[in-house]
Amino acid sequence: MDKYLIVGLGNPGDEYAETRHNTGFMVLDAFAKASNIVFADRRYGFVGETSLKGRKVFLLKPTTFMNLSGNAVRYWLNQENIDQSRLLVVSDDVALPLGSFRLKGNGSNGGHNGLGHIQQLIGQNYARLRMGIGNDYPVGSQIDHVLGRFSTEEREHLQPTIDLTVDIIKSFVLAGVDVTMNQYNKLGKTPVWQKQTKQE
Template identity: 80%
Template sequence: MDKYLIVGLGNVGDEYDQTRHNTGFMVLDAFAKASNICFEDKRYGFIAETTLKGRKVILLKPSTYMNLSGNAVRYWLTKENIDQKRLLVISDDVALPLGDFRLKGSGSNGGHNGLGHIQQLIGQNYARLRMGIGNEYARGGQIDWVLGRYSEEEQKELQPSIDIAVDIIKSFVLAGIDITMNQYNKLGKRTKTKRE
């Protein structure tokens, strides 16, 4: 059976719940809820499993804290013997407006600590879905911004993108990265980002 590892980045603990930096966790929570599965506390992270048309899908929310996320990713790839081509990492991104998103088959970490640590351990060659969280902060305020909680209005604005992200995960597993990028990237708001 083909196996896929879907990783949502975030920080564990109530103080980080619903913060912008935990958008990856929020996407995985939405996918798990839609799939009627629950997370279990396991080594290096919280794991939930399901199958999609005969393919095994393993969801991972690392419990290592953001800047050591690579430890969890590398461990579960190895433990489950999953090809890196079947890895999708979901992260927050300040360079994209709130509600925008970008799916890529590989690339740089763009200054994101979680992606940076994954890249150190396994390289750049894996798919990633970057969820825009906006950057409405004053100079020097980035850490407070990413660790801040979404307001109710922001959550409403973000929700459609979380729903699309759940569909992107399914498409990634069933159709592959190229078809999924072609289909879904045009649904992002096509805004030019600082990073691209």
């Protein structure tokens, strides 16, 4: 059976819950909820399992803290003997507007500490889904921004995109990264909530 590892990046602990830097956790929580998956506290992270049309899917929310995310990713790839081409990492990205997203088959870490540590340990040849959290913060305040919580309005703007990621993850598993990029990246250029606003 083909195995896939879907990793949502974030920091463990209540003080980091629902912060912008934990957008990856929020995406995996949404996927788990839609698929009735329960996470268990395992080595290096909270892990959930499901299957999609004969493919085994592991969900991982690392408990290593963001800067050491690579430890969890490398461990679970090895533990379950999962090919790196079947790894998808979901992260926040300040370079993208809130609610937009971009799926890539490989590439640099873009200055993201979690992606940076993964790259140190396994290289940069893996798929990543970057979720826009915007960069509306004063110069020098990036850390406060990413570790801050979304406002109610921001959360409402982000939710349609999080809902869409459930389909993106399924497509990645069933159709592969190239097909999924072609199908969804054009939708990610403009935040979903802005499109909805225009339609109303």
